[in-house]
Amino acid sequence: MAEENKEERGEEDLELPMYDLATIVKATNNFSIDNKLGEGGFGPVYKGTLETGQEIAVKRLSGSSAQGMNEFKNEVILCAKLQHRNLVRVLGCCIQEDEKMLVYEYMSNKSLDLFLFDSIQSKFLDWSRRFDIICAIARGLLYLHQDSRLRIIHRDLKASNILLDCNMEAKISDFGMARLRGRDQDEGNTNRIVGT
Incomplete structure (x- = not known):
């Protein structure tokens, strides 16, 4: 009976730590505009801060989102x-009441x-740093396409989905549009257009 209730709410075993809504609300100061x-x-x-002092980023599924529960579950399952x-680490998720959220490591x-499209910020990206970012993205993609136990096509790789940590180390994020493929599959076709 408990399993049926979990499935009805979309909470089947997602293999990630679950955060309760009160913890997320407190960490983000009730989703304050100042933390957006x-x-x-x-x-x-x-942005949020847990009671332990750890900074987090909380992605909150909007009721008017073009993406829905399938993309949410896809991202949760893949990230777990x-x-x-060189992939942004997912720390957990929250599925409570009408809320569906993913909790990530914060990328400062x-x-x-x-950085790329701002004339002032782009000055921080000399060619050496740009090369390091390119190599980090390539390592992340190689892992997704070849070295992970799942073969994954991101399908929405763009500059806004490459996040930078405090050391300017690049990490790939946003796996809501990603697609799994078989270990022996070299190519694949999709039936719908996704991504940017």
Whole structure:
């Protein structure tokens, strides 16, 4: 009976730690506009601080999101199975009441597009640093395509989905549109257009 209730709410075994809504609300100061980092197709992203002092980023599924429960579950399941230094680490999720959220490690330098397309910020990206970022993205993609136990096609790789940590180390994020393929499959076709 408990398993049926979990499935009805979309909470089957997602293999990630579950955060309760009260913890997320407290960490983000009730989703304060001051803590809002941005907004994508999934919904808004907020910075938060857990009681332990750990900084987090919370991606909150919007009711008007073009993405839905399938993309949410896809990202949760994939992120639970993927571990690489050039992929943003998912710490857990929250599925409670009408809320569906993913909790990530906080990336203090935000996304690569903020540096590339800003005349002042782009000065921080000399060619050596750009090369390091390119290599980090390539290592992350190699892991996804070849070295992980799952073969994954990201399908939405763009500068805003490359996040930078405090050391400007690049990490790939946002796996809501990703697609699994078989270990022996070299190519694949999709039936719908996704990504940017």
